[in-house]
Amino acid sequence: EPEVTQTPSHQVTQMGQEVILRCVPISNHLYFYWYRQILGQKVEFLVSFYNNEISEKSEIFDDQFSVERPDGSNFTLKIRSTKLEDSAMYFCASKSTAQETQYFGPGTRLLVL
Amino acid sequence: QKEVEQNSGPLSVPEGAIASLNCTYSDRGSQSFFWYRQYSGKSPELIMSIYSNGDKEDGRFTAQLNKASQYVSLLIRDSQPSDSATYLCAAWPYSSASKIIFGSGTRLSIRP
Numbered sequence: 087e088p089e090v091t092q093t094p095s096h097q098v099t100q101m102g103q104e105v106i107l108r109c110v111p112i113s114n115h116l117y118f119y120w121y122r123q124i125l126g127q128k129v130e131f132l133v134s135f136y137n138n139e140i141s142e143k144s145e146i147f148d149d150q151f152s153v154e155r156p157d158g159s160n161f162t163l164k165i166r167s168t169k170l171e172d173s174a175m176y177f178c179a180s181k182s183t184a185q186e187t188q189y190f191g192p193g194t195r196l197l198v199l
Numbered sequence: 200q201k202e203v204e205q206n207s208g209p210l211s212v213p214e215g216a217i218a219s220l221n222c223t224y225s226d227r228g229s230q231s232f233f234w235y236r237q238y239s240g241k242s243p244e245l246i247m248s249i250y251s252n253g254d255k256e257d258g259r260f261t262a263q264l265n266k267a268s269q270y271v272s273l274l275i276r277d278s279q280p281s282d283s284a285t286y287l288c289a290a291w292p293y294s295s296a297s298k299i300i301f302g303s304g305t306r307l308s309i310r311p
Contacts, residue, residue, distance in 0.1 A: 119298065121299075128303040131298035131300070142297060144298070175242075179299075186230070186248065186250070187245055187248055191242060195240075
């Protein structure tokens with residue numbers, strides 16, 4: 087069964103460094119999303135992406151964040167200058183046009199020291 | 200502010216019994232509702248989706264939706280230890296590109 091994949095599974099970085107989190111959505115899906123979950127808290131929406139542009143973003147998704155679909159398969163989230171409070175699990179999700187269900191990848195656990 | 204509210208639990212249910220999980224939502228424009236299961240340290244995994252008022256059954260799981268009361272529930276029959284997890288209720292509004300709004304989750308523990 088097709089699934090969303092994410093790399094790396096874990097990332098440790100120093101505060102102020104740039105990180106890029108990578109996702110490969112399900113192949114025929116056209117809607118892509120990033121969510122994050124700080125330990126012990128709810129899953130929070132960051133950004134949605136469709137037709138090569140951002141459809142919606144939350145107030146968390148400030149100028150330090152960017153997304154890109156560099157080729158036909160990858161979808162990336164870049165954090166330019168990480169802060170301690172960016173430490174969280176980051177989930178990529180994708181959705182087809184035919185369904186409302188979003189399918190989640192396994193996540194990248196980001197730790198900012 | 201569009202919210203999805205859940206009792207955080209923990210909800211403790213004996214093995215073989217029915218677990219009942221509840222959720223309310225604030226946005227009347229929400230069209231679709233989802234129950235995701237999340238094991239500790241893992242990603243949300245879809246259990247059920249429901250779009251129309253009434254009940255929807257899938258194996259041991261039944262989702263119930265009442266749009267007038269803005270209420271969604273999930274029943275798990277014949278609870279198993281593997282059902283122990285956090286259950287996330289989520290609402291999806293009206294636009295295809297829109298985000299899912301998650302509740303904070305109810306932690307369910309099935310005791311032998």
